[in-house]
Amino acid sequence: MAKKILVVDDEKDLLEILKVKLENVGYVVLTAENGRDAIAKAKTQKPDLITLDIIMPDIDGAEVAETLKHDPETKDIPIIFLTCLVTKGEEEKHVKGGRYFMAKPYEADDLLRAIKKYLGD
DSSP, X not given: OOOEEEXXXXXXXXXXXXXXXXXXXXXXXXXXXXXXXXXXXXXXXXXXXEEEESSOSSSOHHHHHHHHHTSTTTTTOOEEEEESSXXXXXXXXXXXTTXXXXXXXXXXXXXXXXXXXXXXX
């Protein structure tokens, strides 16, 4: 059964590009363009992993992650933050409790490796 990934980003172009790349390698992809939608979809769709932008209007990615972490139904979903707030050299320093930070811009192959690592593929 294909793993389900929720991709959250307020930049529609990046969202669509990542959705297509992930679908092309066999993942089922859900998308959300804001924090409220991300929380709702995580609770109803139970993705296997979430890629989450940090800087977004309404509810930022950090708040989304905290909300999901405190919900028994979503607390164990691994999150990969995709952000310009860390550099490539800082990525490994920011792995915390099932949360991994990947610097934007990122290479698609690097993201796919990180996803496979966290999903155990």
